[in-house]
Amino acid sequence: xxxxxxxxxxxxxxxxxxxxxxxxxxxxxxxxxxxxxxxxxxxxxxxxxxxxxxxxxxxxxxxxxxxxxxxxxxxxxxxxxxxxxxxxxxxxxxxxxxxxxxxxxxxxxxxxxxxxxxxxxxxxxxxxxxxxxxxxxxxxxxxxxxxxxxxxxxxxxxxxxxxxxxxxxxxxxxxxxxxxxxxxxxxxxxxxxxxxxxxxxxxxxxxxxxxxxxxxxxxxxxxxxxxxxxxxxxxxxxxxxxxxxxxxxxxxxxxxxxxxxxxxxxxxxxxxxxxxxxxxxxxxxxxxxxxxxxxxxxxxxxxxxxxxxxxxxxxxxxxxxxxxxxxxxxxxxxxxxxxxxxxxxxxxxxxxxxxxxxxxxxxxxxxxxxxxxxxxxxxxxxxxxxxxxxxxxxxxxxxxxxxxxxxxxxxxxxxxxxxxxxxxxxxxxxxxxxxxxxxxxxxxxxxxxxxxxxxxxxxxxxxxxxxxxxxxxxxxxxxxxxxxxxxxxxxxxxxxxxxxxxxxxxxxxxxxxxxxxxxxxxxxxxxxxxxxxxxxxxxxxxxxxxxxxxxxxxxxxxxxxxxxxxxxxxxxxxxxxxxxxxxxxxxxxxxxxxxxxxxxxxxxxxxxxxxxxxxxxxxxxxxxxxxxxxxxxxxxxxxxxxxxxxxxxxxxxxxxxxxxxxxxxxxxxxxxxxxxxxxxxxxxxxxxxxxxxxxxxxxxxxxxxxxxxxxxxxxxxxxxxxxxxxxxxxxxxxxxxxxxxxxxxxxxxxxxxxxxxxxxxxxxxxxxxxxxxxxxxxxxxxxxxxxxxxxxxxxxxxxxxxxxxxx
RNA sequence: GCCGCGGUGGUGAAAUGGUAGACACGGGGGCCUUAAGAGCCCUUGCCUUUACCGGCGUGGGGGUUCGAGUCCCCCCCGCGGCACCA
Numbered sequence: 001x002x003x004x005x006x007x008x009x010x011x012x013x014x015x016x017x018x019x020x021x022x023x024x025x026x027x028x029x030x031x032x033x034x035x036x037x038x039x040x041x042x043x044x045x046x047x048x049x050x051x052x053x054x055x056x057x058x059x060x061x062x063x064x065x066x067x068x069x070x071x072x073x074x075x076x077x078x079x080x081x082x083x084x085x086x087x088x089x090x091x092x093x094x095x096x097x098x099x100x101x102x103x104x105x106x107x108x109x110x111x112x113x114x115x116x117x118x119x120x121x122x123x124x125x126x127x128x129x130x131x132x133x134x135x136x137x138x139x140x141x142x143x144x145x146x147x148x149x150x151x152x153x154x155x156x157x158x159x160x161x162x163x164x165x166x167x168x169x170x171x172x173x174x175x176x177x178x179x180x181x182x183x184x185x186x187x188x189x190x191x192x193x194x195x196x197x198x199x200x201x202x203x204x205x206x207x208x209x210x211x212x213x214x215x216x217x218x219x220x221x222x223x224x225x226x227x228x229x230x231x232x233x234x235x236x237x238x239x240x241x242x243x244x245x246x247x248x249x250x251x252x253x254x255x256x257x258x259x260x261x262x263x264x265x266x267x268x269x270x271x272x273x274x275x276x277x278x279x280x281x282x283x284x285x286x287x288x289x290x291x292x293x294x295x296x297x298x299x300x301x302x303x304x305x306x307x308x309x310x311x312x313x314x315x316x317x318x319x320x321x322x323x324x325x326x327x328x329x330x331x332x333x334x335x336x337x338x339x340x341x342x343x344x345x346x347x348x349x350x351x352x353x354x355x356x357x358x359x360x361x362x363x364x365x366x367x368x369x370x371x372x373x374x375x376x377x378x379x380x381x382x383x384x385x386x387x388x389x390x391x392x393x394x395x396x397x398x399x400x401x402x403x404x405x406x407x408x409x410x411x412x413x414x415x416x417x418x419x420x421x422x423x424x425x426x427x428x429x430x431x432x433x434x435x436x437x438x439x440x441x442x443x444x445x446x447x448x449x450x451x452x453x454x455x456x457x458x459x460x461x462x463x464x465x466x467x468x469x470x471x472x473x474x475x476x477x478x479x480x481x482x483x484x485x486x487x488x489x490x491x492x493x494x495x496x497x498x499x500x501x502x503x504x505x506x507x508x509x510x511x512x513x514x515x516x517x518x519x520x521x522x523x524x525x526x527x528x529x530x531x532x533x534x535x536x537x538x539x540x541x542x543x544x545x546x547x548x549x550x551x552x553x554x555x556x557x558x559x560x561x562x563x564x565x566x567x568x569x570x571x572x573x574x575x576x577x578x579x580x581x582x583x584x585x586x587x588x589x590x591x592x593x594x595x596x597x598x599x600x601x602x603x604x605x606x607x608x609x610x611x612x613x614x615x616x617x618x619x620x621x622x623x624x625x626x627x628x629x630x631x632x633x634x635x636x637x638x639x640x641x642x643x644x645x646x647x648x649x650x651x652x653x654x655x656x657x658x659x660x661x662x663x664x665x666x667x668x669x670x671x672x673x674x675x676x677x678x679x680x681x682x683x684x685x686x687x688x689x690x691x692x693x694x695x696x697x698x699x700x701x702x703x704x705x706x707x708x709x710x711x712x713x714x715x716x717x718x719x720x721x722x723x724x725x726x727x728x729x730x731x732x733x734x735x736x737x738x739x740x741x742x743x744x745x746x747x748x749x750x751x752x753x754x755x756x757x758x759x760x761x762x763x764x765x766x767x768x769x770x771x772x773x774x775x776x777x778x779x780x781x782x783x784x785x786x787x788x789x790x791x792x793x794x795x796x797x798x799x800x801x802x803x804x805x806x807x
Numbered sequence: 808g809c810c811g812c813g814g815u816g817g818u819g820a821a822a823u824g825g826u827a828g829a830c831a832c833g834g835g836g837g838c839c840u841u842a843a844g845a846g847c848c849c850u851u852g853c854c855u856u857u858a859c860c861g862g863c864g865u866g867g868g869g870g871u872u873c874g875a876g877u878c879c880c881c882c883c884c885g886c887g888g889c890a891c892c893a
Contacts (some may be wrong), residue, residue, distance in 0.1 A: 215887065218811040222889045229893080247893055260893090299891070327891045337893045345808095346891050420892060541888070612831075614819055619886090625832055626819070632846095633831085676821070679830035686830090750826050755874035757826050796873045802825050806873050 003720070005638040007602020010716040015114060023730060024119040026075035028525060035072040036529045037064040040537030040544070041079040041126070041507060044105035046090035049112050050584050051592045051606065051622065052576035056536045058607045059573060059616050059674060061118050063534055065708035066669045068119075069734040075529055076119060077511040079126030080106050083134075084500035085163060085179050088432035092465065098432045099460075102129060112594050117603045117711045119730070124514040128503035133510065134434035135455035136520035137503055140555075142437055142448040149195045149554055150426070152438075152446060156264060156330060157425055159187040164466035165429040166191055168499060169422050170223075170543045186288075192427040192436055192496065196550045200224050200419045202564075203549055211569040213617070219541035225420025230404050231334060232413035234259065234311035237319060241270055243311050246333025246418055249340070250407060251399035254388040255361035257351060258339040259311045259322040260304065262330035263287045271322060273308025280305055280324060287326045295326050302327055302350045314412055315389070325350060333418050342372045343379055361388045362396055424547065426499045431464035431471040433497030441484030441491040449493075450485050456493065470495040504544055505551040508532055508566060526561045535567040538575075545570070571672055574619035576610070581621050592622055604710035605631045611709060612678040634713060637685060641703070641717045645696040655741040657687050658701055662737035665705050674709075681706065696721070701735050751778045752804040753787040769799035778803050 018024070039060040042049065064076040082102045091098040106127070113120070126133055144150035158167040162182040166189060171178045196203075204224050207217045229248035236243060243259055261268060263284045272280045283305040287295070304325030311320045320338070327346060328337055341351030341358040351358050358372050362383040369386070372378060385391040390406070391399040407413035427436055435456045437449040449456055459475035472478055472495040484491035506520070512529040513521040545567075552566045577583060578590025585591065597606050609630040614620045650658060661684045668677035684702065688694050699721055707714040707729045718729035747768035751759045759781055767773045775795060778784050787807070794806040 213812090215811050219888045222810060225889080225892070227892075245893080249893075295891085302891085325891095327893095329892065332892045339893090344893070346893075349891085418892080420889080539887080612819090618813095618820095620819070623819070623832070629832060635846095675819090676830080679821075682830055748826090752825080752874070755825085755872090760826070794873065796825095798825065802874085804825085804873050 003638075003642065005635050005713070007604060007712065008599070011115070011117065011598070011603050011712040014712050014715050015117060018119070018728070018730070019114075019122075021728065023728060024076065024121050025123060026077075026121050026529075027073050028528070030073040032071060032073040034075065034529060035064075035067045035534070036075045036508075036512075036532045037067060037534045038075075038077060038508065038511070038532055038536075040535070040540070041081045041504065042109055043081045043084065043086070044102055044109055045084075045086040046094065046101065046105065047586070048105065048108045049594060051594050051597060051610070052584050054112075054116060054594055054606065055576055055610050055613075055616070056538070056573035057113065057118060058116065058610050059571075059672060060534070060536045061116075062607075062611065062669060062674060062708040063536075063672065065119055065711065065730060066666075066734065069704070069707065069730065069732060071733065075124075075511065076121060077124040077126070077514070078113070078118070078120040078122070079124075079507055079511065080109075080128065081500060081504050081507075082106065082127050082129035083433045083497075083503055085165075085430060085432070088430060088464065089163075089179075091432070097460075098464075099129075115598050115603060116594060116606065119711070124511050126507050126510050126514055128434075128500070128507060129432070131455045131457055132517075133507075134458075134503065136510065137434045137498065137506070138437040138449070138454050138456060139451060139520055140506060140551075141498065141502065142451065143558055143560075144194060144554065145438070145448055147554070147558060149198065150192060151195065152190055152192050154188060154190040155193075156186045157189050157191055158184045159189070160184055163430070164468045166425060166427065168425045168501070168543075170424070170501075170546075191425050192438075192494075194424040194426050194502075194547075194550070196424045196547070197419060197421055199550050199553050200226065200421050201417075202553055203421075203546065206549070206565055210565050210567065212567075213570070213572045216539060216541045216545065216570065216572060219539075220546055223421060223542040223546065227418050227420075229333075229416060229418055230407060230413050231416045232338065232407060234313065234320070234338075234412070236271060236322070237310040237312055239271060239309065241267060243267060243271075243322065243336055244334045245336045245338045246416065247338055248418075249343075249396075249400060250403040250413070251385065251388075251391060251394075251396050252340040252343045252361050253313065253338065253403060254315055254391070255340045255342045255359040256313055256315075256318070256320060256338045257341060257357045257359060258320050258347075259336060260325045260328045260339055260350065261307075261322065261336040262328040263324050263326055264330040265324070265328075265335045267336075268307065268324055271307050271309040276306060276308040280307060283324060290326070300349045302346075302353050304350065304354065306354075314410065321356065323350075323354070331422060332420070341378075345375065345378055345380065348372075348375060348378045359387065361385060424499075424501075424550075426502055427494075427496035428499055429468060429470045429496055430466060431458070431462060431497065433500060434458070434503065435472065435478075436494040436496050436498055438494040439482060439485060439491045440494065441487060441489060443489060444484050444486040446494075447485045458497075470497065472497070501544055501547050505547045506555075508535075508548070509555075509561070520560075523561060527563065530561065531563055531565055531568045533568055535570045536573055537570075539572050571616065573616050574614075576613070577619060577621045579622045579624060584622075590622075597627070601627060601631045602634075602712070604713045605634055607711075608634065608678060608709050611674040614675055616672050616674055633682060633685070634710060636689070637681075637702075637706070638713065638717070640685065640689060640694065641699060641720070643694060645699055645721075646693050648695060650695045650698055652741075652745070654691070654695070654698060656744060657684060658698055659737040659739075659741040661705065662701065662735045663742070666734070666737070669708065678709065681709075703729060704732050704735055707732075747800050749774055749778075749800070750802045751781070751784055752802060753784070754806060755804060758787050759783050765800075771795075771797040771799070771803075774803050778805070 039056050064074050068074045087102050088098050091101045158172050160177040162180045172184050230250050231244050231246050233242045233244045304323045307322045309322045339347040341347040342360045343362050360372050362379045364379040364383040383396055385394045385399045437456045438446050440446050459478040462471050462475045464471040479492050482491050482493050509521045509526050513525040548566050555561050580590050582588050609627045664680045665677045703714045703718050715729050745765055746762050747765050749761045761777050788805045790807055792805050796804040
């Protein structure tokens with residue numbers, strides 16, 4: 001009597017048994033080699049997970065199951081990135097508490113993940129909004145503070161007027177808030193920062209030592225934006241003040257005709273002459289009211305105002321007027337630049353608009369030596385120096401070095417390295433996050449909350465509507481009885497909360513020691529499990545992935561751990577789009593809920609289909625008929641496994657196919673080329689089904705290889721095969737391919753004429769490397785001989801593979 | 808503009824410099840069935856052809872090679888990151 005494949009009959013049953021068996025529990029004391037395999041932790045806001053989220057999770061699960069069967073001690077944890085704006089906004093919209101809506105979202109997600117058959121070690125579950133977790137987030141913040149890596153300063157920061165909070169640079173996309181797409185404003189505010197720039201060079205260099213996608217590494221390199229240049233200090237005519245600029249191209253400085261400073265530059269006030277006072281302050285006022293986006297979109301239409309002061313160019317004694325313009329960024333370099341309008345487009349636009357002199361100091365390959373009067377003549381990237389004294393005739397790049405040497409020798413400048421990377425702004429004026437654990441006292445300033453008093457609990461007596469100041473300000477209890485840790489006088493707590501990226505910068509460390517109540521994590525446990533051997537997730541190159549790297553390096557320098565990088569291998573999974581090629585969203589009605597799919601086809605079909613869709617790193621659209629195809633395939637496998645197995649050992653062809661399959665599927669999983677692994681199952685199935693007989697051994701190996709992909713079905717069939725009392729298939733050893741079966745008796749030799757396929761020969765393996773023999777056989781072939789009748793000039797022979805006649 | 812990744816049938820896609828299109832989806836035809844569905848079998852890059860044979864074919868143009876989807880040069884297009892960064 002053949003059983004029918006009814007996924008719902010078997011999946012819940014096995015999930016329960018696996019859960020109770022504890023077979024996914026990672027062993028802290030095992031002597032087996034470890035593998036730490038994880039996906040980016042889910043973000044439980046209002047909407048539940050859709051099939052797109054599952055892509056990376058399933059891939060991680062396949063890899064973890066494969067690793068476990070391959071003899072590794074596997075750590076595969078799960079957690080919740082539970083704090084944060086979307087969850088808070090969702091709570092406001094639905095008039096619930098974020099505590100409640102988040103808990104509900106987590107509950108729903110757990111069901112989805114469990115019913116997908118994920119093999120997590122639930123004992124290590126982490127929830128970043130749990131006081132038992134954020135206690136240690138706060139503790140870590142204090143350690144950063146003690147090291148001088150967390151500090152408070154007043155700076156121009158990004159402000160989202162809709163979400164009513166500051167944002168990190170990394171959260172501003174094209175001048176807009178990454179969450180709500182509102183144009184970001186600049187505000188001068190006192191905020192907490194993390195000194196990630198101290199690690200800029202190491203963050204850059206260590207990219208060479210980690211196995212990450214080229215695009216992610218490139219994005220981080222761009223973001224760090226290391227540039228070698230020089231800071232030049234100019235005297236200001238008739239003043240004791242000096243102005244320092246940063247430039248990467250001092251070679252053109254004989255052509256410098258003005259200085260431009262950011263409106264925020266501290267020198268502005270001091271050097272503005274009385275008659276320019278009004279126009280300067282008017283300009284600064286007008287700039288303040290512009291959004292960042294408006295400032296950027298000005299492009300060629302530069303704005304600016306003259307301060308009335310001049311800087312002296314020591315190269316030629318030229319008096320360079322000092323202007324203020326908002327195209328100069330206060331945060332980059334020194335916040336001031338030297339304008340060389342002949343050889344920089346932006347400087348040209350500025351000088352052209354305000355009638356400043358333009359001097360040619362470079363001749364490009366066009367040979368033009370005439371005065372520069374149009375943008376087309378601006379020579380930026382190549383050429384030879386002219387009108388530049390000791391640099392004349394030199395290539396611009398050599399001249400750059402020579403000029404830097406000159407300036408350093410003359411003592412008015414120094415080579416420096418400049419970065420695009422800014423310190424990370426971590427305080428937020430919102431409710432749903434970990435309170436910054438700091439106390440302010442008039443007398444002693446800022447001091448950390450004593451560690452014995454952690455966690456600083458998020459108060460619940462709060463109306464958390466965003467107003468621009470932290471909602472915690474409105475709590476009646478939060479400031480009760482707060483005293484200064486130094487003088488014990490009256491004091492107040494910091495009311496801002498930490499950016500959620502702080503929470504997610506160390507959660508992988510907590511996974512290593514999730515229930516530790518004495519420490520954030522024990523060093524020896526973290527050192528045992530870390531670094532993460534495989535990390536799968538979305539492309540958060542310039543946010544989470546750079547913050548986590550910074551955290552690990554900083555914690556290493558504090559002696560809390562002893563490795564350099566958190567994620568030895570990172571794999572970026574693509575997105576799954578709706579069947580209509582649009583992003584899955586309620587708005588388009590194209591969302592596929594995993595539970596609906598599981599109900600209809602089973603978790604194994606969903607898993608297998610997602611692995612089969614295409615390369616894991618590519619984005620691709622959902623296809624219902626594709627799902628059905630996989631469902632049909634699993635049904636065929638089910639039927640095949642119901643057929644009576646022969647006792648005979650597999651014949652040579654069957655062994656060849658079996659060992660080829662072991663090798664192919666093993667290599668593909670290791671490389672995460674899961675789509676071709678699945679297609680190989682189909683190939684092997686097609687082979688077995690054509691032969692109409694299958695041995696016990698083939699069944700066993702097939703099921704073992706299938707287990708990571710279709711854990712429920714393979715487990716059920718495994719027990720059909722081995723008896724009810726048999727040990728779980730997921731505890732079996734991964735099959736190993738044996739090279740002796742990969743050799744075949746016969747070889748197929750492709751025959752080409754002038755590189756074009758004209759036929760093929762099947763020869764005994766022993767003769768496949770014998771050119772004379774193969775050549776003779778090929779020449780005898782009637783079809784071939786007609787192609788080479790005009791005479792053979794040359795024969796190329798690749799033993800066992802190809803013979804090519806050149807005629 | 809700079810950096811990175813891509814471009815292969817109707818579709819998703821395979822191919823250590825060595826038979827391009829594996830494996831699927833979809834399509835066409837057939838078997839089974841009163842019928843539908845399921846299942847099974849055949850077929851399916853394009854052109855020519857009843858068929859065979861052949862020709863063409865991996866964004867475009869050059870090159871290296873006995874042989875190029877794959878390597879090199881130039882160009883076009885798409886996606887992603889950065890961007891008034893001095």
